[in-house]
Amino acid sequence: MLKGFMWLMIFLVIGNLLQTMLALPVTGSVLGMLLLFVVLIVRRRSSRSMATAASHLIHYFTLLILPSAAGLFFLGTTLTDNWLRLLIAIVLGTLISSVVTLLTMQAMVRWQQRRDETSNRL
Template sequence: MLRALATLLAFQCLGEGVSYVFRLPVPGPVIGMLLLFGFIMSRPQVADAIEPTALELLRHLSLLFIPAGVGIMVSAGKIRGDALAVIVSVAVSTTVAIVVAALVTRALLRRQRGDSITSDATP
């Protein structure tokens, strides 16, 4: 478990470094996740080693939101004047995220059905 956790943290730090050095507008953890994805695609056995640790982290993901929630509560007074803008932006971004996820899911399901039909038809 420690080796898998160290691997996950190494890729996150690597992503942070890439983001910082190249001054990219993409967060470091996102870059690290993409690098980890590429690494897993080149070495599938790594996924088997990391999976139990990643699933355990996902089980406790809600604990990671506590600091963000506390930060929002502490600075609530500062954003009080911008409450309408915050509410509208959260509502719009949530709606857009749901619509995009639905469209991507629909496209992937159509693609999967199309691939399964063509593979079944081939002798």
Template sequence: MILALTTLLLFQLAGEIVVFLTGIPIPGPVIGMLLLLLALLYRGQLSPSLQSTAQGLLAHLALLFVPVGTGVMLHLKLLQTEWLPILVVLIGGTLITLMVTALTMSLVVYVLPDSTPTEGQSS
């Protein structure tokens, strides 16, 4: 478990280093997750230690929302005055995400060959 946690933290650190060196406006942990994904795809398998550690972290994911709730309570006055721009951005971001997802799905359906079984062919 210690080795798996160390691996996860090293990939997060690598992501932070990439962001620091390149200046790209993407959070370091996101870059670290992408690097971890690439490493796992290259390796072709997930170690049991890393899998059990990741499942343990996911089981306690709700605890990570406690600081967010505390921040909302701390900045409640600001949220009361700025609720409209926040709402517009939330709705706009959701609509943009839905449109991009629909376009991506349309492209995937167009690019991938039809995989429905034809007559005389079993599935």
């Protein structure tokens, strides 16, 4: 698990470095996740230690999100001035992520079924 956590942190650091060096408008954590996603797609599998570390982090997900949510209290006038834009962004973001999650899950279920059928034939 420690090895998997180390790899997750390495991708986070690489993402932060890329964001800082290239002055990209995307956060380093998102860049790190995208890089990790590309590596996992290319490798076509995940290591057990990384999967174990990620599953343990999911249990503490709400604690990891809490600090950024607390920062909203300091944005009072910004939030009241832009509430409609924020609402539209939240609703669209939720809908898009839900559709992408649904399509990804369907693709993974089909892939797993094909994989199971192939292994049963052998």
